[in-house]
Amino acid sequence: MNDIKILWVDDEIELLKPHILFLEKKNYTVNTCQSGTEAVEEVKVNNFDIVFLDENMPGLSGLETLSEIKSLKPTLPVVMITKSEEENIMEEAIGAKIADYLIKPVNPNQILLSLKKNLDHSRLISEKTTSNYQQEFRKIAMDLTMVNSYEEWADLYRKLIYWEIELEDIEDTGMTEILESQKTEANTQFGKFIEKNYAKWFNGEDAPVMSHTLFKDLIAKEINKKQPTLLVVIDNLRYDQWKTFEGTVTNYYKKITEAPYFSILPTATQYARNAIFSGLMPSEMERLHPKLWKNDTEEGGKNLHEADFLEAQIRRLGLDIKWEYHKISSLKLGKQLAQNFKSQKNNDLTVVVYNFVDMLSHSKTEMEVVKELASNDKAYRSLTQSWFKNSPLLDIIQQAQQLGFKLIITTDHGTINVKNPSKVIGDRDTSLNLRYKTGRSLSYNDKEVYGVRNPKEIHLPTINMSSSFIFAKEDLFFAYPNNYNHYVSYYKNTYQHGGISLEEIIIPYVVLSPK
Template identity: 35%
Template sequence: MPRPKSILWVDDEVESLTSHILFLEEQGFAVETTAHGDDALVLLQRQPYGVVLLDEQMPGRRGLDLFQAIRSIDHGMPVVMVTKSEEPETLKDAIGAEISDYLIKPVNPRQILSVVTRLLDGDRIRQQRLSRDFATRFRELEARRGSHLAWREWVEVVVELAEWEVRLGQADEPGLQDALRTLQDSMRQDFARYLQRNYASWLHEGESDRPPLSVDIGAEFLRPVLDMHGRAMLVVVDCLRLDQWAMIRPLISARFDIETAHYFSILPTATPFARNAIFSGLFPAEIKARYPRWWHDNEDASLNAHEAELLTEHMRELTGRQVPIHYEKVFTAADGEGLLKRLPAHLAQDGVTALVFNFIDQLTHGRTENSTLFEVARDTPALRNLTRTWFERSPLWDALREAERRGVPVLLTTDHGSIHCHTPATVFAKRDTTSNLRYKFGEDLRAQDPESALVVDDLASFGLPSRTPGTRLLLATGDRFFVYPTKLREYQARYRGAFLHGGVSPEEVLLPIALLTPRHG
C-alpha cells in the first residue's frame, strides 16, 4: 500500500523552514511540523505520515535516539536526517542505523523535494519507466519475429529477453510478464526452425562464422586464460539458465570484474552430451570413437564418470604439454566441505582447477518428485530467487571468494539450461525408446504434431554416435514434454510445470560463459 503524501518535519528551528514548507505544499505535500521529539512520537501514534524529516541536534533526545523510537512505531517509516552536523561520526552512525537519507544544512527546497519524491514515489516512477521502456522494446522485438536472425542476433535477443524476465519479475508486473511470455513462445518456435536449418552445417561444413559450441570452451575460452596466467579455475554449474546467471551476477561483481560471453550447447541439451563435450572438446560420436570404454547408449550418470580424464587429454592436445588438472564434483554438503578444505592447495598450483556444482540440476529435477521443493520453486521467478538464496550460502560462492583472495581467474559457465514445461506432446514409439522427456532416441519414433519436435534421422549429422538401424532422435520444441498416448494423464499430472532440459529452446541452448578477474588478491 502506498504511503500518504505527507511529511512530518521535526526540528527545533522550525520557524526558519517556512519557505521550504510552502514550496513542498505547492508540490502537493501536506507538511506538519514540531519542535520536540516527544511531540513527534505522539503525532506518529495518531496518524500515518509518508516520511519524517528529522534534525539530529535538538534539545532533549538526539535525532538518532528519536529515530529508533520512530521505527518502533512504524518499522517501514522513511526517515531523512536533516542536520547542521558535518561530523563524520554522525554520518557513520546514521548510515549504520539505516537512515533513509542524510542531508546537511543549509538545504534548498528542491533538495528536500528530490529526496522525498524518491522515497515516496520512487517505486511508482521506476515502474512507469520500466513499463514505457518495455513497451518500446516489445514492439521492436515483436517486429523481429519470423525474420532470419544470425547467431549473434539470436544471442542479443535471447539475452535481452532473459534480462527483461528478471526485471519484470522483480517489479511484479504481471501484465507485462504475460506479454513477454507470449513473445518468448513465438521466439522459441523461430529458434527451433533456426537450429533445424543450421545446426548440422555448423558441425560438418566448416562454416567460419558459426557460434561457439560446447566443444569450443577449452580452446576459445579456457586456454587463453591458462596461457596468460598459468592457472585458472573452471566452474561448471549444471543447468544454469541465463536468468539465473543474472540473479547471481551482481553478487559476484562485488569481487570480480566480469566479462560475459555466450555460447550454444550441443544437442541434446543434456549433461551426458553437453558436459562431456565441454571437458573433452569432442562431439559425442568422437568421444565414443576415441574412448569406446567410456561411452555407451544409456544416458545415465556413468557417462560423466571420466570428465577429469577427458579434460586432461583435451588440455594436453591444446597446449602440447601435460597440464595439471584438479577436478572436483560437488553433489552434497559434505562434498562442498571437502572441496573447500582441498581448494587452497589446488589453487596454489599451476594448471586447471575444474569444479562441477550439481545443486541447481538436482533442484530442477527434485522439485518434480518432492512436494516441498515444488512449493518453494513453484515457477520461474521462484526458481530464480531460490538460486540466489542458495548461491549466497553455497560452497560455490566460498570457492569463488577463495579464488579471488589468491588472485586466480575464474571461467564460470554451465552445460545446459532448462525450460518450464507446460505443454504435453504425444509421441509414438517402440519399447526400446529412451525415457527422457525433452529428447528421445528410438526406432520408428514420430510426434503426433510435427511442430512439437525437431526430427533427426541422421544422428551422425548432429555429431552423435550411431545406434541400431532405424534409430532417430526427437528434440522437443517450445515448452513441450513428450508423453505416450497410453500414459497421457499420468505424465500430464506428474510433469506439467516441471523444469526440464534436453530440447531446443533458447533457455536450454543459449548459455553464459563469464571470465571473472579478481579485483584483489
C-alpha cells in the first residue's frame, strides 16, 4: 500500500482525470487544485510527498507558485509540467531546484517514472547497494583467508573503504554491521601479517614504499623545473577521509596516480613524518642528526626540524631545486599562506604540512563537543569533509591550480577509533602514547601486541640497553592498572595512532594535474 500523497496543480485539471485514476489504481492519493494560489494554501495545511505543477496558468504562474512552495517547504519535490520547451523557462525552473521537468502531453507511465525516480530513488539505490555488497561480501571473506602480500592488503583495505562509504547512507544497518565485522576480522589478520613481515622489509625483501622511502622513490620523481609542485602533507589523514573530499579536489585537478603507501611503526608523527622528510628510519636519524632527533623521553617538541631534515635529504639526493617549507597548525597561519600563495610560483617545490586532522583527532579526547561530532567513522569522515570545504587549504589548492602547480596530497599516518583496553605495566620513564609504548621492563599481554625486544631490528632508537617497543593491534589502547576504570572510560571511543591497523598504516599518496 502506498502512503504517498500527490498534489496536482493544473488550470485544466478535468482533462487529467484518466491520469489521476491511473495513479489512484496504483494506490497513490491525489489531491487536485486549479490555480497557484490554491496550491500554496494546500501546501500550507497538508503534508504532500510531491507536487505536479503546470507551468502555464492564469493568475499566479507556475514559476511563481514554485517559488512560493519552495519558501514554505524547501525539500518538497516539485515536478514542472509545461507545453513550452523554451530554454529560459527550463533554466529558471531548474535554477529553482525542481525535481523533474515533463513536457505536455504527458502519459501515465512518464508520471509513474517521475514518481519512482523522486520518491523511491533512495530505496532503490539502497536495495541495489545492499545486493551488490552481499555478492562482494563472499569475495572479501574469501580474500581475507588468502591475502598474503602488502599489495593484496592495500587492495583489500581500499575495497572495504569503498563499501563502507557506499553503505553509509542506506537504512539497512544489518549490512553495515556485517561490514564492520569484516573490518574487525581484516585488522586481526593484518596485525598478524605485519608481525610476521615488518622486520623482513628492512632486510632486502620485497617491501612497500614506506615513510622513509616515500620522498626518494615517489615524490622526487615528480619534481621538475618545467612545472612547480605543491606537496601537501595532511597530518593524520586516513584513506577514507581522503575519499570524502577527493571529489572537491577533482573539481580543480585531475588524478594521475593514486597509490597507497605504508607508514612505518610507530604510526606516530614524530617517527613517521620525520622519516618522510629525512628519508631515514628513526635509528638513522638519531645517529646522523643527533641534534635534530629527540626520543620519546626527551623534553621539547619532536617535530621542530622537518625543514632541516628535508634540506639534508634534498642535498643527499643531489636535487638542484628551489624549495620552501610551511607548517600550518592554526587557522591564522593557513589564511596567511593562502593570502601570500602567489609568491610560491617561482619555487620548484612548495611543501605544506597541514595539521588540522591531527588537531581534530587529538582534541576529540579533550573536548566533549568534538567527541559528539566525531562519535564514529562516518561522523569523523563527515567532519573532515566539512573542515576541508571551509579551510584555507582548499583556497591554496584552488590558487595552485590557477598557477599551474602539480599537486601531491599525502599524509604521515592514519588513526583508529580505539574501543578496548589492554593492560600494560612499565616504569615511570615509559612513553605516554596509547597505541605504542617504549621503555624498560614492560609487562603486557603477548597476544594483544607486536612486541619488539630489540628495537634495532626495526630501525628504532634504543633509549637504554633494556628498552623494548610494543605496538597495540586492532582497536586496543594501552591502560595502566592504577586508576584503570577512569582511564578506560576517558579514552574509549577516541581516535588514536601509533599502533598496527589498516587505518593507521595503509595511507594515501595522490598525484594530480591541474585541470
